[in-house]
Amino acid sequence: MTRGKGEEGISLRYLSFIVVVISFGVTAALLFTTYRAFLSYNSLSVASDRYIEVEEAAFSLMDASDYLTEEAQCYVILGEREHLDNYFREAEVTKRREEALYIVEKDLPGSEALAALKDAMNESVALMDREYYAMRLVLEALVDTDIPEAMKDVELTPADKAMSTEEKMQRARAMMHDAEYFRQKNRIRAEQEECIKELKEISEGRQDKMSNWVHDNLVGMTLLIVLQSLIFVISLTIMMSLGVNPLNKAVECIKKDTGIPVIGSSEFRYLVVTYNKMFESYKKSIDKLSFKVSHDELTRVYNRAGYDHVIQDIDTTTTAMLVIDVDEFKQINDNNGHETGDLILKKLANSLKNNFRPDDYIFRMGGDEFVVLMSNVDDRAKRLIEKKIIQINRELSDTGDDLPKTSISCGISISRKARDPQDMLREADAALYHVKKNGRNGCCFYSRGMVKST
Numbered sequence: 001m002t003r004g005k006g007e008e009g010i011s012l013r014y015l016s017f018i019v020v021v022i023s024f025g026v027t028a029a030l031l032f033t034t035y036r037a038f039l040s041y042n043s044l045s046v047a048s049d050r051y052i053e054v055e056e057a058a059f060s061l062m063d064a065s066d067y068l069t070e071e072a073q074c075y076v077i078l079g080e081r082e083h084l085d086n087y088f089r090e091a092e093v094t095k096r097r098e099e100a101l102y103i104v105e106k107d108l109p110g111s112e113a114l115a116a117l118k119d120a121m122n123e124s125v126a127l128m129d130r131e132y133y134a135m136r137l138v139l140e141a142l143v144d145t146d147i148p149e150a151m152k153d154v155e156l157t158p159a160d161k162a163m164s165t166e167e168k169m170q171r172a173r174a175m176m177h178d179a180e181y182f183r184q185k186n187r188i189r190a191e192q193e194e195c196i197k198e199l200k201e202i203s204e205g206r207q208d209k210m211s212n213w214v215h216d217n218l219v220g221m222t223l224l225i226v227l228q229s230l231i232f233v234i235s236l237t238i239m240m241s242l243g244v245n246p247l248n249k250a251v252e253c254i255k256k257d258t259g260i261p262v263i264g265s266s267e268f269r270y271l272v273v274t275y276n277k278m279f280e281s282y283k284k285s286i287d288k289l290s291f292k293v294s295h296d297e298l299t300r301v302y303n304r305a306g307y308d309h310v311i312q313d314i315d316t317t318t319t320a321m322l323v324i325d326v327d328e329f330k331q332i333n334d335n336n337g338h339e340t341g342d343l344i345l346k347k348l349a350n351s352l353k354n355n356f357r358p359d360d361y362i363f364r365m366g367g368d369e370f371v372v373l374m375s376n377v378d379d380r381a382k383r384l385i386e387k388k389i390i391q392i393n394r395e396l397s398d399t400g401d402d403l404p405k406t407s408i409s410c411g412i413s414i415s416r417k418a419r420d421p422q423d424m425l426r427e428a429d430a431a432l433y434h435v436k437k438n439g440r441n442g443c444c445f446y447s448r449g450m451v452k453s454t
Contacts, residue, residue: 010265010266011265011266022231023228023231026224026227026228026231027228029224030221030224030225030228033217033220033221033224034217034221036213036217050107053103053107054103054104054107054108054113054199055196055199057099057100057101057103057104057117058100058104058113058117058192058195058196058199059192059196060096060097060099060100061096061097061100061101061117061120061121061124061192062120062188062189062192063096064090064094064096064097064100064124065097065120065124065127065185065188067090067096068087068090068091068124068128068131069127069131069176069185071083071084071086071087071090072087072131072134072135072176073176073177075087075135075138076134076135076137076138076169076172076173076175076176077173079138079141079142079169081144081146084135084138084139084148087131087135088148088150091128091150092150097121097124100117101117101118101121104117104195108199108202111198111202112198113195113196113198113199113202114195116191116192116194116195116198117191117192117195119191120188120191120192120195123184123187123188123191124188126184127181127184127185127188130175130176130180130181130184131176132150132151132154133154133156133175134171134172134173134175134176135151135172136151136154136156137156137160137168137169137171137172137175138168138169138172139151140156140161140168141165141166141168141169141172142165245264246263246264246265247264249261249263250275259276259280260275260276262276293305293306294306294309296349296363296364298342298345298346298364299345299346299348299349299364300349301349301352301353301362301363301364301370302361302362302363302364303363303364303365304363304364304365304366306361306363307361307363307365307371310361310363310373311373311421314373314375314421315375316415316417316418316419316420316421316424317415317416317417317418317419318375318376318377318378318416319373319374319375319377319414319424320373320374320377320381320385320412320413320414321371321372321373321374321412321413321414321421321424321425321427321428322371322372322373322374322385322410322411322412322428322443323369323370323371323410323411323412323425323428323429323431323432324348324352324369324370324371324372324408324409324410324432325368325369325370325408325409325410325432325436326344326345326348326368326406326407326408327406327407327408327409327436327440327441328406328440329341329344329367329368329406332344332404332406335404336404340403340404341368343403344396344403344404344406345364345368347395347396347401347403348370348392348396348408349362349364349370351392351395351396352370352372352392355388355391355392356372356374356388357374359375359376360372360373360374360375361373361375371425371428377414378414378416379414379416381414382412382414382445385412385443386443389408389410389442389443392408393407393408393441393442396408407440407441408441409432409435409436409440409441409442409443410432410435410442410443410444411427411428411429411430411431411432411433411434411435411443411444411446412428412431412443412444412445412446413425413427413428413431413445413446414445414446427446427450428446430446430450430451431443431444431445431446431447431450432444433450434450
């Protein structure tokens with residue numbers, strides 16, 4: 001290490017090199033083992049959560065299938081339209097079966113559990129053909145012409161169509177309660193049970209693997225912590241003998257907010273020199289960015305000095321500049337006094353802060369003139385800006401705070417090309433003049449040909 005001015009001194013490196021190397025190695029191993037333990041625990045938790053989620057999804061598919069069966073059977077037995085509507089609400093709106101299949105496919109793509117659940121879904125969909133036909137018989141028997149869209153393509157056989165009302169009802173009930181119907185339901189249950197079985201096997205395998213991983217990492221962490229404790233005692237002894245006094249002195253200086261004297265070991269001296277440089281830079285930055293220097297005392301927004309500082313780093317290709325004046329502000333001061341005028345300015349500043357984003361800049365340039373810089377905008381933001389100005393004028397017209405009704409005029413400049421900020425300011429001023437010339441209480445975007453009156 002090349003020593004700079006004031007960095008001479010006894011080096012701790014020769015006394016603690018071995019200890020530090022070992023400490024870094026153990027620390028790295030401990031961090032890595034801790035990270036692995038966290039990952040293994042997290043994986044175990046995720047695996048459990050995923051199993052619960054997909055198991056619930058599998059049961060949800062069966063519940064939805066049973067619900068469809070129940071509503072279809074109630075409809076063919078009772079003939080109440082409510083059950084038919086409930087059936088199609090589940091099949092076409094709620095769609096719990098489809099949602100269950102999506103969850104399992106997302107978590108376990110290509111698994112045997114997914115294949116079993118898909119088979120259960122296919123069986124459930126196939127069963128719906130029989131349910132559709134039975135419910136269509138009931139619609140025909142009840143002379144109900146309000147046929148759901150999904151059933152309009154269901155055609156009764158000539159023989160069934162020729163049946164009497166009671167025969168159609170009996171035929172529908174038989175279709176929903178015969179042996180074939182229940183064989184199909186049993187196939188759905190069998191596929192669902194196969195899915196649950198596969199899920200349990202997958203989950204148990206994952207949990208066993210994750211548990212062993214967690215156990216191994218915890219044992220490793222324990223051993224490393226013991227070793228790290230021994231290294232810590234050794235390191236502390238070295239630091240007590242060679243670094244405590246300089247460090248205590250440095251703490252005192254930091255508390256007093258002063259620079260640190262360059263004393264102690266060469267390594268500590270190097271840190272002190274670096275800190276002192278940063279400290280001086282920090283002090284200069286604090287002075288430069290002092291709130292009183294860059295903010296308006298009345299409205300608590302940026303002032304002209306703040307504007308001059310911020311505008312240097314603005315990307316004009318994605319910035320909208322708004323120049324705002326309070327309408328008839330001189331008349332407000334003359335009629336109501338400067339104290340009321342100050343309250344109006346504070347009210348406007350608060351309204352601007354409430355209506356613009358935290359990363360937009362708001363400046364009081366002097367008097368009743370404000371500037372707003374909106375970042376990351378383009379021509380599509382015009383409507384949004386218009387709404388903001390309308391809302392601000394709405395708030396300024398509210399006299400609930402006993403302040404006189406007022407409004408603002410606003411000129412805006414937006415350009416997607418790199419511009420001189422002064423050019424944007426002139427354009428916004430020209431647009432502002434256009435608003436004031438045409439009735440005030442609004443906003444206008446600069447367009448070519450607008451010229452501010454001199």
